[in-house]
Amino acid sequence: MPQHAHRPTTHFRAYQHRSLLAAALMLAATGFAHAADIDDEYQSAVASCKAAPKSGTRYVSVTAALMRPVPRSEAGLVNRIPIATAVEIECELNGWVRGHTDGDSPSVGWIRADLLQAKAPTAESIASGYAAATPDQRKTWAERAVALSPYQARSHQMLIDALQAAGDGEGARQAGLVRDQLLNPKAERLSGEPKLLFAVDRGWAVALARVEDGGRYLETDMQAQASYYPVRRGLHFYRRGGADGVVQVLEPRESAGVGLEAQVRLAPMTARSDEVVGLATNFAATAQAARADAAVSSGARKAIDSELRAALQREKIDRGQIDKALKARPGAEQRGGVQIHAFDAGKLGTVHVASLVWDLPPKSENAGELSVDAVLILEADGKGGYKTAGRLVQLTGGDGVETHRYFDRLDLDGDGEPELIFQLGQYEGVEYQIWTRKSGQWKPVFKGGYVGA
Numbered sequence: 001m002p003q004h005a006h007r008p009t010t011h012f013r014a015y016q017h018r019s020l021l022a023a024a025l026m027l028a029a030t031g032f033a034h035a036a037d038i039d040d041e042y043q044s045a046v047a048s049c050k051a052a053p054k055s056g057t058r059y060v061s062v063t064a065a066l067m068r069p070v071p072r073s074e075a076g077l078v079n080r081i082p083i084a085t086a087v088e089i090e091c092e093l094n095g096w097v098r099g100h101t102d103g104d105s106p107s108v109g110w111i112r113a114d115l116l117q118a119k120a121p122t123a124e125s126i127a128s129g130y131a132a133a134t135p136d137q138r139k140t141w142a143e144r145a146v147a148l149s150p151y152q153a154r155s156h157q158m159l160i161d162a163l164q165a166a167g168d169g170e171g172a173r174q175a176g177l178v179r180d181q182l183l184n185p186k187a188e189r190l191s192g193e194p195k196l197l198f199a200v201d202r203g204w205a206v207a208l209a210r211v212e213d214g215g216r217y218l219e220t221d222m223q224a225q226a227s228y229y230p231v232r233r234g235l236h237f238y239r240r241g242g243a244d245g246v247v248q249v250l251e252p253r254e255s256a257g258v259g260l261e262a263q264v265r266l267a268p269m270t271a272r273s274d275e276v277v278g279l280a281t282n283f284a285a286t287a288q289a290a291r292a293d294a295a296v297s298s299g300a301r302k303a304i305d306s307e308l309r310a311a312l313q314r315e316k317i318d319r320g321q322i323d324k325a326l327k328a329r330p331g332a333e334q335r336g337g338v339q340i341h342a343f344d345a346g347k348l349g350t351v352h353v354a355s356l357v358w359d360l361p362p363k364s365e366n367a368g369e370l371s372v373d374a375v376l377i378l379e380a381d382g383k384g385g386y387k388t389a390g391r392l393v394q395l396t397g398g399d400g401v402e403t404h405r406y407f408d409r410l411d412l413d414g415d416g417e418p419e420l421i422f423q424l425g426q427y428e429g430v431e432y433q434i435w436t437r438k439s440g441q442w443k444p445v446f447k448g449g450y451v452g453a
Helices: 012-016 020-028 035-051 123-132 135-148 153-165 169-183 298-314 319-327
Strands: 057-060 064-067 079-082 086-093 096-101 107-112 196-201 204-212 216-218 234-239 242-254 260-266 278-281 337-344 350-360 370-380 386-396 403-410 419-426 429-438 441-452
Touching: 035 086, 035 096, 064 107, 079 107, 123 135, 123 153, 135 153, 153 169, 196 403, 196 419, 204 278, 204 429, 216 441, 234 403, 278 403, 298 319, 298 337, 298 350, 298 370, 298 386, 319 337, 319 350, 337 403, 350 386, 350 403, 350 419, 370 403, 386 429, 419 441
Parallel strands: 386 441
Antiparallel strands: 057 086, 064 079, 086 096, 096 107, 196 204, 196 278, 204 216, 204 260, 204 441, 234 242, 234 278, 242 260, 337 350, 350 370, 370 386, 403 419, 419 429, 429 441
16 A cells, blocks of 8 residues: 555755745744844854854753744744753854754754753663752752653652642642543543544554444544544554453544544554554443454365456456456555455454455556556355455556555444444545444445544
8 A cells, every 4th residue: 555645754965955934934923023034043143153163963951842943042943852852953152052853753943952961861871860950940850751651650750749749739749640641541531532443554544434323423623633642642542353352542633634543552652653453442332352264275275266257357458457456465565456354253254354455557658547446345155165255356547546555443333343444545545434244244334533644
């Protein structure tokens, strides 16, 4: 499947080449009367920097350092740089340092020199500073400890102790709540919030649907979506049809295009991970534990191959292309091929879900792109064989039109049969589709949760 275009890793070079116009817009809110004044200050600061370059690495020593577009405290904000972040220095001017940071959110701009230090702060160095500080300074040191090590109980206890010593009982209570949320997150449903289903893909959560009684699914309220991702909220997490812990919101972020999503961690992880893929809810959907996928027998593979081959022949696809498509398996370098998942569905026995995506060669020089998108669901027929219980076969306009990939399963309506969730890959984003079983057949009943350009 194509990579998600709404989750790019922006490199520092993009920030180096930020236009003067962008810098001017950031400075416009600082009280300058004319754009010329804005450009003059920006260009003067950069010229002074280039005239006296300075290299080296320094580290943010405070909870967060504010990076400015020009060396002035009243200037606009480029970014908040967290404690211990490395800053590559370009020059120093009148108590300010110009430099850049790398990582997931690279930035370039000016930081006050007194907010940086030569060595990266550590939990031990901050604890030593806390012990040596006067009582009125300990809160500041403790806040640095929490910012640097938010998942260590010692950091939170330092802050609680400092607040209690200062007579701030309410502050100490709030600090204790934050500690409990970070060290032992709990899933919760916020006041007035509907039942929600989220898709978690590579450590990013997106609200997929509102879950109504009777197995009905509705689109999420676009205006309410921002309220779904308060920092530190917990959600029930599911993989392979069963409960698998709690994911916690780290940071919500609006995508580069359409949709709102949030970084989440799977406790006790301390950061977002590409390995975290599954479903999440704000209600307890099931207490059943996650199960490993079942093995795909040779008989099932043969039945899937036969059913897909017949379906593709009905679409008048060239036999040679059918052979290639059915032999291919999706991999890191290849979008197309057959993907098969098998799982125990309780009273239904083992269910097999096969998906096929295959790009067909153009029929002529001026012909448009064309792809096969197919889904096949097989159940045991009670006679040692298999029966088709769901099928979709369509020809789409290349990778610019949605193609199906099995994502996960979860019993959302409590009827003892799981719903199947497919991810619909598109050129610039993804969406999700819910399939449910009615009268012995699996069919799509809802589509939503689009995130992308």
